[in-house]
Amino acid sequence: MSAPRVVRAAVAADHAAVLAMNNAAAPNVNLLEPHEWEWLVAHAAYFRVCEDAEGVAGFVLCLPWDVEYWSENHKWFLARYDAFLYLDRVVVAERARGAGIGALLYADLHAFAAGRWPRVTLEVNLEPPNPGSIRFHERLGYERVGAREYGENAVAMFVRPV
Numbered sequence: 624m625s626a627p628r629v630v631r632a633a634v635a636a637d638h639a640a641v642l643a644m645n646n647a648a649a650p651n652v653n654l655l656e657p658h659e660w661e662w663l664v665a666h667a668a669y670f671r672v673c674e675d676a677e678g679v680a681g682f683v684l685c686l687p688w689d690v691e692y693w694s695e696n697h698k699w700f701l702a703r704y705d706a707f708l709y710l711d712r713v714v715v716a717e718r719a720r721g722a723g724i725g726a727l728l729y730a731d732l733h734a735f736a737a738g739r740w741p742r743v744t745l746e747v748n749l750e751p752p753n754p755g756s757i758r759f760h761e762r763l764g765y766e767r768v769g770a771r772e773y774g775e776n777a778v779a780m781f782v783r784p785v
Contacts (some may be wrong), residue, residue, distance in 0.1 A: 630731040633670045633682060641672065641682050641714075643658060648714045650751050654749075666690050668708060669735055673724045680719035683728045685710050686738070689726050696778060699742045699771050704782070710745035722785065729763055736785045746771070746778035 633641065634774060642660045645652055655663070658783060669685040686692055688707045697709050715724045727734070734744055747756045756773070757779060761767075765781040 628675045628680065628722075628727060630671055630673045630675055630727055633664075633672045633684075637672055637682075638664065640679050642715050644679065644682065644716055645712060647717070651756065652712045652714060653754055657751060663711065666692070669732060671728065671731060673728050673736075675719060675722075675724075677718065679716070680722070680725040681713070681715035681728055683713045683732055685732065685743070695773065696746045696771065697718055698778070699746075699769070699780060700782075702781065703768075704742065704744065706740060707742045707744045707782075708740040708785075710743055713745075725759060733783075733785065738785075740785055743783045745781050747775040747781065749779050750775065 637767055638660070642655060642657065646654050663684060664685070667684050668687040669683065672682045672749045674680060686709045688695065688704070688709060694711065697711070700707055700709060712730060713725065732743065745760070745765070747753055747760060760781050763783065765783040767779050768782050769780040771778050772781060
């Protein structure tokens, strides 16, 4: 029998481990300096972790649509939608992949967003490719609504009504 997994609000004691988890997941998410991480946490509308017997196994951090964020991906959605919850980053620790952590985090996120925002937006890497993430998001009802290329990179833009 597997250990219980709990999705809970992130607390200050989680921040260092979560930042390290984020940076270990590059290039699927971009690397963050501590000051950038602190800014994201301070402006997050939703920041939760999933904990298992070994500690933090994954996290999701979302920003509201109306925050002044440096992300070009956020700006892409802002130019096209009037209100949304922007899923800026989601990471599952390598040791916990395939254990349903992502599904637990997204179920909690969608329940949280219901009645607060009309949609959740996010992007997934096309270059470098991340086909597993694209399949995961499509299974959860996210629809690809465009793409954005920048330099040698590209992302697919996704939206899911809440």
